[in-house]
Amino acid sequence: MKYSNPLIPEGINTSKQHPLKEFFILTAGVLGLIVTAVLLLGFFADKLAHHIPFEVEQKIASEALLQTSNPSPMQNYLESLTRQIAAVQQLPDKMPITVHYIDSETINAFATLGGHVYMFRGLLEKLPNENALTMVLAHEIAHIKHRHPIRSLGRGIVIGLALSMVSGSIGDMMSNQIISNTETITSLSYSREQERVSDKTALDTLMALYGNVLGAEQLFKVLQESEGTMELPEFLSTHPLSDQRINAIHKFARESFSTDAEQQAKPLPSDFSTWLRITE
Amino acid sequence: MIDLIILLMLLAIGYGFGSYAESRHYKSIITRENDLRHIPAITSRFPPQNNSSDATLVSGSVVISVDYFKRFIATLRNLVGGRVTAYESLLDRARREAILRMKNEAAQLNSDIIFNVKLETSSIHKGKGNRIGSVEVIAYGTALKTSK
Numbered sequence: 001m002k003y004s005n006p007l008i009p010e011g012i013n014t015s016k017q018h019p020l021k022e023f024f025i026l027t028a029g030v031l032g033l034i035v036t037a038v039l040l041l042g043f044f045a046d047k048l049a050h051h052i053p054f055e056v057e058q059k060i061a062s063e064a065l066l067q068t069s070n071p072s073p074m075q076n077y078l079e080s081l082t083r084q085i086a087a088v089q090q091l092p093d094k095m096p097i098t099v100h101y102i103d104s105e106t107i108n109a110f111a112t113l114g115g116h117v118y119m120f121r122g123l124l125e126k127l128p129n130e131n132a133l134t135m136v137l138a139h140e141i142a143h144i145k146h147r148h149p150i151r152s153l154g155r156g157i158v159i160g161l162a163l164s165m166v167s168g169s170i171g172d173m174m175s176n177q178i179i180s181n182t183e184t185i186t187s188l189s190y191s192r193e194q195e196r197v198s199d200k201t202a203l204d205t206l207m208a209l210y211g212n213v214l215g216a217e218q219l220f221k222v223l224q225e226s227e228g229t230m231e232l233p234e235f236l237s238t239h240p241l242s243d244q245r246i247n248a249i250h251k252f253a254r255e256s257f258s259t260d261a262e263q264q265a266k267p268l269p270s271d272f273s274t275w276l277r278i279t280e
Numbered sequence: 281m282i283d284l285i286i287l288l289m290l291l292a293i294g295y296g297f298g299s300y301a302e303s304r305h306y307k308s309i310i311t312r313e314n315d316l317r318h319i320p321a322i323t324s325r326f327p328p329q330n331n332s333s334d335a336t337l338v339s340g341s342v343v344i345s346v347d348y349f350k351r352f353i354a355t356l357r358n359l360v361g362g363r364v365t366a367y368e369s370l371l372d373r374a375r376r377e378a379i380l381r382m383k384n385e386a387a388q389l390n391s392d393i394i395f396n397v398k399l400e401t402s403s404i405h406k407g408k409g410n411r412i413g414s415v416e417v418i419a420y421g422t423a424l425k426t427s428k
Contacts, residue, residue, distance in 0.1 A: 005320045014365070017365055019299070019350075022353055026353060026356040
C-alpha cells in the first residue's frame with residue numbers, strides 16, 4: 001500500500017473574504033441596530049415616564065436632594081416669585097415647587113426631580129431686571145410642569161439598562177468603550193425640544209405677569225455674553241443657541257403684542273444686590 | 281472621544297501586525313509543507329505489519345494568539361451569528377504548524393511515515409475571560425521506519 005500527503009489547494013479551511021470588508025459590514029450593522037434600539041427605547045420611555053405620579057418622583061428626589069435652604073431675603077423673594085409663576089402656569093396642587101438659592105459663582109439655574117429648582121448667585125448677579133429673573137424661574141418651573149426631569153431620567157435609565165445588557169452579553173472591554181460613548185451622547189439632560197417647549201411656556205408666563213416679554217430677550221443676551229466667544233454648533237449643545245432663542249422670542253412678541261412702544265421692564269427690588277450675599 | 285481614538289489605534293495595530301504575521305506565517309507553512317511532503321501523516325491506526333520498525337511517539341504543539349482586530353470582529357460576530365472567518369485562518373495556521381513540527385521531529389528520527397495522527401485543540405484563557413485569546417493545537421502520532 002502506498003501512503004502520501006498530496007498538495008491541498010489553499011483556501012479550503014479559510015474564508016477568502018477580506019477581513020476589513022467584514023469589519024465594516026459588522027460594525028455598521030451592529031452600531032445601526034444599537035442606535036435604532038436605543039432610539040426606540042428612548043421614545044417609549046419618554047412617553048411612559050409621563051405617567052409616573054409626581055409623588056413617586058418626589059420620593060426619588062428626596063434621596064438626592066442637595067440641602068434644604070435657610071430662609072434669607074433672597075430665598076423669600078424667589079419663593080414669592082415662584083408662587084406667582086406657579087399660579088400663572090396653573091401647576092396642580094400636587095406639584096409643589098421648592099426653590100433653592102445657591103451662593104456660588106456658577107452662572108446657572110436648573111430644575112431637577114421632585115420639583116426642586118436651583119438658582120445660582122452667578123446668574124442672578126448678571127440679571128438686569130425682575131422680568132429676566134422671572135424668565136429664568138418660569139423656564140425651570142416649566143420643565144417641572146412638563147415632567148421633563150422624570151422623562152429624561154426614564155430615558156436615561158432605560159437606555160442605560162439596555163446598553164448594559166448588550167455590553168454584558170458581549171462581555172468585552174472594547175465594546176464597553178463604544179457603548180459608554182453612545183450612552184453619554186444619547187442621555188444628555190434635556191433635549192432641545194424640551195428646552196423649546198419650556199421657553200414657550202415661560203414666555204406665556206411673562207406675558208401674563210408683565211404684559212411683555214422684555215426680560216426674555218435680555219436674559220439671552222446675558223447668556224450669550226457669558227458664553228463668550230466659544231460658539232458651539234447646535235448639534236453639540238442641549239440648549240438651542242441663544243441667537244435662535246432670541247429669534248423665537250421676537251417671533252412670539254410679534255404674534256402676541258401689537259406695539260413695541262411703552263414697554264417697561266419691572267426693576268429688581270432695590271435691596272437685590274445686598275440680598276445676593278445674605279444667605280443666613 | 282479619547283476612548284474611541286485609543287480603540288481605533290488598537291484596531292489598527294492589531295490589523296497591521298496581525299495580517300503581517302499571518303501572511304509571513306502562511307508563506308513559511310507552505311514552503312515547509314513542501315519540504316516535508318516525503319513524510320506522510322496518516323490517520324489510520326493500523327500500519328502495515330510486515331516491514332515496519334522503530335515505532336516512536338512524535339508530537340508537535342503550537343500556541344497562537346489572536347490579535348485585537350480579529351477579536352473585535354469575532355465579538356461583533358457573536359451578536360449576530362455566522363461564520364467566524366476571523367478565527368478560521370488562525371486555527372488553520374495552528375493545525376498546519378502543529379503537524380509540521382510533528383513531521384520535523386519524525387524527520388530528525390529518519391522516520392518514513394507517521395501513523396495514527398491525532399489533533400487536539402484547547403483555548404488558553406483560564407480565569408481571564410475574554411481578555412486573552414490564545415489557541416493551542418497539539419498533533420501527535422506514531423513515527424515508523426519502513427524497511428526498503
